[in-house]
Amino acid sequence: MTFDYDLFVIGGGSGGVRAARIASAEGGAKVALAEESRMGGTCVIRGCVPKKLMVFASEYPEEVQDARAYGWDATLGAFDWGRFRGTLDKELDRLEAAYRSTLLNAGVTIYDARAVVVDPHRVRLASGEEFSVKHILIATGGRPFVPEVPGGELAVTSNEMFLLDALPKRALVVGGGYIASEFACILHGLGVQVTMMYRGASILRGFDDEARGMVSTAMIARGIDIQCGVDVARLEQGADGIVAHGTDGHAREVDLVMYATGRLPNSGGMGLESLGVGIGARGQVLVDEWSQTSVPSIYAVGDVTDRINLTPVAIREGHAFADTVFRGVPTKADHALVASAVFTQPELGTVGLSEEAAKGLDPSEDRGPIEIFSASFRPMKSLFAGRQDRVLMKLVVDQASQRVLGCHIVGAGAGEMIQLAAIAIKMGATKADFDRTVAVHPTVSEELVTMRKPTRVV
Numbered sequence: 452m453t454f455d456y457d458l459f460v461i462g463g464g465s466g467g468v469r470a471a472r473i474a475s476a477e478g479g480a481k482v483a484l485a486e487e488s489r490m491g492g493t494c495v496i497r498g499c500v501p502k503k504l505m506v507f508a509s510e511y512p513e514e515v516q517d518a519r520a521y522g523w524d525a526t527l528g529a530f531d532w533g534r535f536r537g538t539l540d541k542e543l544d545r546l547e548a549a550y551r552s553t554l555l556n557a558g559v560t561i562y563d564a565r566a567v568v569v570d571p572h573r574v575r576l577a578s579g580e581e582f583s584v585k586h587i588l589i590a591t592g593g594r595p596f597v598p599e600v601p602g603g604e605l606a607v608t609s610n611e612m613f614l615l616d617a618l619p620k621r622a623l624v625v626g627g628g629y630i631a632s633e634f635a636c637i638l639h640g641l642g643v644q645v646t647m648m649y650r651g652a653s654i655l656r657g658f659d660d661e662a663r664g665m666v667s668t669a670m671i672a673r674g675i676d677i678q679c680g681v682d683v684a685r686l687e688q689g690a691d692g693i694v695a696h697g698t699d700g701h702a703r704e705v706d707l708v709m710y711a712t713g714r715l716p717n718s719g720g721m722g723l724e725s726l727g728v729g730i731g732a733r734g735q736v737l738v739d740e741w742s743q744t745s746v747p748s749i750y751a752v753g754d755v756t757d758r759i760n761l762t763p764v765a766i767r768e769g770h771a772f773a774d775t776v777f778r779g780v781p782t783k784a785d786h787a788l789v790a791s792a793v794f795t796q797p798e799l800g801t802v803g804l805s806e807e808a809a810k811g812l813d814p815s816e817d818r819g820p821i822e823i824f825s826a827s828f829r830p831m832k833s834l835f836a837g838r839q840d841r842v843l844m845k846l847v848v849d850q851a852s853q854r855v856l857g858c859h860i861v862g863a864g865a866g867e868m869i870q871l872a873a874i875a876i877k878m879g880a881t882k883a884d885f886d887r888t889v890a891v892h893p894t895v896s897e898e899l900v901t902m903r904k905p906t907r908v909v
């Protein structure tokens with residue numbers, strides 16, 4: 452049987468673009484990709500990239516302050532959001548065009564349209580045009596949402612944060628995850644008075660307790676009002692702003708409420724359930740280790756599968772799918788020891804097990820004692836500038852094998868540092884491997900190779 456396309460990819464984000472390019476350029480497949488919004492997806496248009504650029508923008512006030520301590524006669528002028536946004540928009544246009552031309556150069560046909568699945572070998576565009584296809588890849592990502600709360604329509608999500616006409620004076624960020632924490636720091640750095648409201652006990656749940664505690668303390672010290680154990684009961688439009696009534700009985704008036712309380716997979720309205728594609732409780736497309744769904748011709752990668760919702764993971768999953776199905780190289784995406792960073796001020800970089808997760812390892816798997824090597828200190832650069840900031844260098848080590856199970860770094864550049872530590876840990880480095888590596892001096896990360904005695908054994 453012949454098909455219009457060997458592969459039809461739905462979604463032009465991190466996972467879809469990689470899969471389409473590899474299947475076409477390296478797998479020789481006839482490939483089409485449909486994108487209903489802007490090419491590049493969440494990461495490029497409304498996620499990692501614009502966020503990181505906003506992080507950079509938000510760091511200048513501290514840098515100028517520190518410059519004064521270093522002898523510079525520096526003063527901080529006003530921040531011009533309009534100017535920043537103009538440059539940001541241009542950069543996103545450039546990246547979107549680059550993604551588009553990469554696909555076209557790879558021989559992929561692009562449809563700027565929403566696509567749905569009609570049957571295991573058929574997709575339909577919003578225009579009604581249909582194609583027969585041998586394989587379908589669902590790479591539709593995820594989306595933020597505002598939970599059901601009275602007045603919820605007054606709130607925005609991360610999607611709108613990159614499109615604001617003006618910066619608010621006062622903002623409430625609802626949520627305690629990495630996106631909420633990053634935006635709280637960004638807004639604070641840009642001069643906005645920020646309150647964070649999180650219903651849990653402390654922000655950045657899931658990250659190493661010592662590391663997230665240090666980030667939270669530093670955020671509070673910088674002036675971010677972090678309210679834990681509180682949720683929004685209702686939002687109301689007041690005369691001078693939005694009034695957020697908390698479950699603690701307090702009302703807070705702000706100019707902007709941003710919800711970052713989680714993201715949901717974009718699997719609805721695509722015809723998947725009726726075809727028998729397994730869908731999980733959160734709406735995630737259920738796949739096996741080859742990213743194949745319960746319908747053999749349909750695969751799914753990236754956030755829509757809700758495995759590890761990070762760009763490099765979506766890319767790896769897309770690549771592994773294309774290798775397996777179109778290049779004859781069966782490849783499973785490897786989800787072990789994925790490093791990541793939280794771009795708060797200070798940053799948090801993490802890979803592997805947290806102290807708590809290591810302690811919680813199943814005793815039936817013969818878990819022995821875990822050695823914790825943890826050093827917290829004021830780094831040279833900010834200490835000189837009179838800051839109280841502390842950094843954290845932490846290794847979680849299995850005592851019996853001496854394998855390093857996890858590494859957690861808090862401090863400037865933690866995202867960059869953890870990438871390199873992750874290579875060693877992925878290779879199976881032991882504590883002795885770290886110890887026999889000569890330090891680079893004077894650096895903050897030299898502490899990773901100079902911690903001789905465990906701080907505690909758990």
Ligand SMILES: Cc1cc2nc3c(=O)[nH]c(=O)nc-3n(C[C@H](O)[C@H](O)[C@H](O)COP(=O)(O)OP(=O)(O)OC[C@H]3O[C@@H](n4cnc5c(N)ncnc54)[C@H](O)[C@@H]3O)c2cc1C
Binds near residue numbers: 461
């Ligand atoms: C604010 C924010 C910050 C983030 N920061 C980081 C970070 O620092 N590091 C990191 O690794 N990750 C980060 N992420 C996560 C990262 O963006 C995602 O993990 C990644 O984009 C997932 O890629 P994907 O291909 O699965 O989906 P997406 O990139 O979301 O792409 C899916 C695409 O499918 C399109 N689409 C959906 N339905 C259809 C349809 N029916 N037809 C046609 N097109 C459709 C969408 O328009 C979208 O363009 C961040 C996310 C957010 C929201």
